[in-house]
Each structure stands twice: as C-alpha cells, then as structure tokens.
Amino acid sequence: MNKGPTIQLIDVNKTFGTQHVLKGVNLSIYEGKTIVIVGESGQGKSSIIKHILGLVKPDSGKVLVYGKDVNRISKKELKDIRSNFGVLFQNAALFDSMTVFDNVALPLRERTSKSEQEISAIVNEKLEMMDLHESNEKFPAQLSGGMRKRVGLARALALNPKIVFFDEPTTGLDVAKSNEIYRVFFRTQSKLGYTAVIVSHDVPKIFKLADYVALMSQGVIQDSLSPEDFQTSDNPAIRDFVEKTMGRIYESGQVEG
Amino acid sequence: MFLLRFSETLGSHFLYYVNQAGRMGIFLFLVIFNMFKFPYYKISNITKQIYSIGALSIFVIIFTGAFTGMVLALQGYTTLRKFSSEGLLGSAVALGLIRELGPVLTALMVTGRAGSAICAEIGIMRNSEQIDALECMAIDPYKYIIAPKFIAAIISMPLLNAIFNVVGIFGGYAIGVGLMGLNKGAYFYSMYKDVEFNDIYMGLVKSLCFGLIMVWICSAKGYFLHLERNGGFGAEGVSRVTTSAVVLSSVSILVFDYFITSLLL
Numbered sequence: 001m002n003k004g005p006t007i008q009l010i011d012v013n014k015t016f017g018t019q020h021v022l023k024g025v026n027l028s029i030y031e032g033k034t035i036v037i038v039g040e041s042g043q044g045k046s047s048i049i050k051h052i053l054g055l056v057k058p059d060s061g062k063v064l065v066y067g068k069d070v071n072r073i074s075k076k077e078l079k080d081i082r083s084n085f086g087v088l089f090q091n092a093a094l095f096d097s098m099t100v101f102d103n104v105a106l107p108l109r110e111r112t113s114k115s116e117q118e119i120s121a122i123v124n125e126k127l128e129m130m131d132l133h134e135s136n137e138k139f140p141a142q143l144s145g146g147m148r149k150r151v152g153l154a155r156a157l158a159l160n161p162k163i164v165f166f167d168e169p170t171t172g173l174d175v176a177k178s179n180e181i182y183r184v185f186f187r188t189q190s191k192l193g194y195t196a197v198i199v200s201h202d203v204p205k206i207f208k209l210a211d212y213v214a215l216m217s218q219g220v221i222q223d224s225l226s227p228e229d230f231q232t233s234d235n236p237a238i239r240d241f242v243e244k245t246m247g248r249i250y251e252s253g254q255v256e257g
Numbered sequence: 258m259f260l261l262r263f264s265e266t267l268g269s270h271f272l273y274y275v276n277q278a279g280r281m282g283i284f285l286f287l288v289i290f291n292m293f294k295f296p297y298y299k300i301s302n303i304t305k306q307i308y309s310i311g312a313l314s315i316f317v318i319i320f321t322g323a324f325t326g327m328v329l330a331l332q333g334y335t336t337l338r339k340f341s342s343e344g345l346l347g348s349a350v351a352l353g354l355i356r357e358l359g360p361v362l363t364a365l366m367v368t369g370r371a372g373s374a375i376c377a378e379i380g381i382m383r384n385s386e387q388i389d390a391l392e393c394m395a396i397d398p399y400k401y402i403i404a405p406k407f408i409a410a411i412i413s414m415p416l417l418n419a420i421f422n423v424v425g426i427f428g429g430y431a432i433g434v435g436l437m438g439l440n441k442g443a444y445f446y447s448m449y450k451d452v453e454f455n456d457i458y459m460g461l462v463k464s465l466c467f468g469l470i471m472v473w474i475c476s477a478k479g480y481f482l483h484l485e486r487n488g489g490f491g492a493e494g495v496s497r498v499t500t501s502a503v504v505l506s507s508v509s510i511l512v513f514d515y516f517i518t519s520l521l522l
Contacts, residue, residue, distance in 0.1 A: 050389075053392075054392075055389055055393070079397075080395075082392070085393055085395075089386050089389070090386075091385060093385060093387050093389065094387075095390075096381075096385070096387075106394070106396075110394070110401065111394065159394075
C-alpha cells in the first residue's frame with residue numbers, strides 16, 4: 001500500500017520584513033526516507049524547517065505533519081506532534097549552563113516519568129552511540145564543534161523521535177569531523193529508522209545520504225529528485241546549481257549524451 | 258512630503274509600541290496561566306531561582322539597607338532636634354523604611370542585580386536558539402524557564418524587603434543611639450507606638466508588585482529580544498535590551514510606587 005507523505009508543504013508563502021523568502025513552496029517528505037534540501041545561502045532552506053517545526057507561521061499555505069496543519073491545531077496537538085521530532089540545530093543550541101549529560105537528559109526528565117536510573121541508562125547509551133561517554137560531565141563550552149554537534153544529535157535522539165531535522169549539520173566543521181557526523185547519522189538512522197530532513201551546503205557529499213534531494217531556489221522548491229536524477233536534471237535552476245557546486249563534468253555528460 | 262514622512266514615522270512608532278504592549282500583556286497572561294497549570298514544578302527549579310534572585314541579593318540588600326537606615330537617622334535626628342522631638346526618630350526611620358524606602362530601594366537593587374541577569378540569560382537563550390530547542394522538544398519555555406523565575410521573584414522580593422527594613426532600623430539605631438546618644442528605649446518605643454499593621458501591609462503589597470514588575474519586564478524583554486526594533490541579535494543586542502529592561506523596570510517601579518501609595522493611603 002502506498003502511504004501518503006509524513007510532511008507536506010502546500011503553497012507556503014512567507015515574507016520577512018520586505019523580503020519575500022518563500023514564494024509558494026510545495027514539498028512532500030515520506031516516512032523513513034532522507035530528504036536533503038540544498039540551495040544557496042539566504043534562499044530560505046532553514047526557514048522551511050522552522051515552518052515544519054511550527055516555530056514560524058506562514059503568511060499563506062499549509063504545513064501538514066501527519067495530515068494535521070501545524071498552524072491550525074491547538075497548542076496541545078502541536079506539542080503532541082513535536083514529541084515525534086528531534087532537531088539538530090545549526091549551532092547545536094545546547095544549554096550552556098548544563099553538562100553534556102544534563103543536556104541529553106533534559107527531554108527525558110521533562111517529558112517522561114522515568115526514574116533517574118532509567119534516564120541515566122538511556123543517556124549513557126546515546127552518548128556511547130556518539131562516542132561521547134567520557135565527556136558527560138563537560139560543559140558545552142569545553143567541547144569542540146564536532147562534539148557539540150554530536151551532543152546535539154544525542155539530545156535530538158533521546159526520545160527516539162520519528163522525524164529528525166538537521167539544520168546544516170556539518171557547517172563549520174573540517175572534513176574529518178564532517179565525515180564523523182555522517183557516520184553517526186548512518187549508524188543512528190539504520191538503528192532507529194527515523195525520517196530525516198537535512199538542510200545542507202555540503203554538496204555532493206551529502207547526496208550519499210539522501211533518498212531525495214530538493215533544490216530551494218528563487219523562493220520555491222524547484223524539484224525533489226533522487227540524487228542520480230538530480231544530477232542529470234533538465235531543470236535550468238538545478239543544472240545551474242549542479243554546475244556551480246559540482247563542476248562541469250555533469251554538464252559534459254549531458255551534452256555528449 | 259515632510260508631513261507625510263513625519264506621520265508615517267509617528268504611526269510606525271505608535272504601532273510598534275502598541276504591538277510591544279500587547280506582546281507584554283499576552284506574555285504576562287501566559288506566564289500566570291502556566292504558573293498554575295499542571296504538571297507543577299520540580300522544587301529544585303524554584304529553589305535554584307530563589308537562590309539566584311533572592312539569596313545572592315542578600316549581601317547587597319544588607320549593605321544598602323544599613324546605610325539607608327543610617328542616613329535616615331542622621332537626617333532625621335538633625336531635623337527632629339530643631340523641634341525637640343528626637344524621641345520620634347525610631348518611628349521616623351521605621352515608617353520611612355517600611356512604607357517607602359524599603360520596598361522601592363530593595364526593588365531597584367534587585368532589578369540592578371538580578372533583573373539584568375534574568376534579561377541577559379533569557380536573551381542569550383533566545384539568541385542561541387535554546388528557546389527554539391525547548392519548543393521543539395515539546396517543553397514549554399513559559400513553564401520551564403519563565404514561570405519559576407516569576408515564582409522566585411514574588412517569594413524573594415518581600416523577604417529581601419523585610420531584611421532591608423530590619424537592617425535599616427538597626428542602622429538607624431546605630432546612628433541615633435550609638436552616635437547621637439538617643440535613649441534606646443525611646444527609639445524602639447516610638448517605633449512600637451507609631452508603626453501600624455497598615456504600614457507593613459503597604460510595604461508588603463509594594464514589594465510584591467515591584468517583584469512582579471521587575472521579573473515581568475526583564476523576562477519579557479529577554480524573551481522577545483529577536484523582535485526588538487533595532488535588532489536584538491549578538492552581544493550588542495543583549496546588552497542593549499538588558500539596559501532597556503533595567504531602565505524600564507526602574508522607572509515603572511517608581512511610577513507604580515506613586516499609584517500604589519495613593520491607593521493604599
């Protein structure tokens with residue numbers, strides 16, 4: 001049976017001040033799949049994630065998560081929907097006055113009635129998954145950029161969410177640390193099977209993770225395609241993006257073909 | 258052309274302030290609603306805030322209370338001596354402190370020390386997406402961050418005010434009795450005779466209201482940092498908003514002091 005999309009944006013428009021950022025965005029995201037949203041800076045990629053999370057309200061259009069419009073539901077329903085989410089923010093958004101352990105334990109302490117012993121077991125398991133079990137007493141300021149991102153990911157996965165959002169997961173990291181984040185992503189997704197929405201600049205490396213790649217350009221999603229189809233697409237905006245970010249080899253393939 | 262631009266600027270300022278006032282009103286409503294909403298708080302969250310707002314302010318309150326009482330006694334003694342009424346010094350110091358100076362100066366000192374810290378802390382959390390992260394974890398920031406600060410401020414302010422008054426009275430005693438040679442029985446007797454329950458009630462009401470005003474303005478300013486007209490982002494944004502929160506709280510405390518006094522007199 002063909003399941004409907006888990007997340008759907010329908011004709012979403014948003015203006016910030018005088019800047020019309022989203023000009024009728026349409027996008028469907030399916031359960032268990034990984035979608036990577038790419039595009040140049042300032043095109044509104046992170047804004048799409050914020051709309052799905054219900055942090056920003058669109059001027060018009062619908063943002064459906066599990067069939068419910070996140071802007072037309074009660075606060076309690078939104079809270080219920082958000083309990084399926086895990087978010088890795090661009091700067092990890094860790095609570096800087098809490099230790100690594102407390103950061104990961106926070107959603108468990110506030111959202112579940114588990115005992116401190118159970119919480120401790122879950123936190124240690126997540127930190128071990130991220131190779132961070134020796135840093136649990138450190139504060140975020142004492143960690144490197146890559147470690148902070150891994151703590152952010154451990155916190156995002158603490159409640160075993162069904163959908164995980166990654167906002168620029170490798171920005172500001174060197175190649176080795178980016179690869180480390182990708183390895184952790186692979187490991188956790190194959191273990192937990194979550195739907196992943198990734199906003200990234202790291203083209204073409206990020207394509208290896210994707211089931212679908214969507215290009216955000218000129219205020220709209222130009223298309224959402226498999227990585228292979230994306231690289232050979234005839235859409236002028238996608239072709240332009242592929243040429244700019246991946247070089248001419250793909251263009252010559254098209255011409256020769 | 259000039260008139261058009263003038264009225265446009267005036268209108269945009271007016272709309273901005275109406276918008277801000279509405280936002281602050283809704284903020285207060287949501288915090289109070291969350292304060293009484295189940296599930297209730299972990300005691301540790303509240304005690305941590307009481308420690309930060311109340312306990313850490315004790316030293317500065319003792320210090321200012323002592324010197325305020327001392328200067329009141331010094332001024333009061335020299336004035337009362339002109340009318341040969343030095344015996345009333347105790348009641349003059351106590352009434353001045355309990356009804357007026359205690360609540361106002363306590364609130365101003367706590368605003369400077371804890372209010373600025375509350376605003377900066379929440380502002381930095383907003384700037385670094387920590388508040389967004391809480392919302393995404395389905396944790397209500399009103400309940401988790403703001404409401405415990407409100408409860409702590411409302412509990413701490415009257416207690417700090419009481420400390421300020423007691424220390425101030427003993428500061429006045431040190432000057433009046435110790436330095437000026439006033440009879441110690443007369444100092445305390447005049448206080449016992451003239452201070453009524455209504456005076457203490459007025460001081461209590463004031464300190465509760467000032468606690469609420471301080472924590473409301475400072476929290477809301479930090480929480481809505483990103484909506485500030487001049488841009489609230491970065492360290493400069495936090496510093497600007499913190500300054501404006503302290504100034505607005507202090508001015509509001511003085512304005513409300515007049516209105517509460519005129520209502521309760």
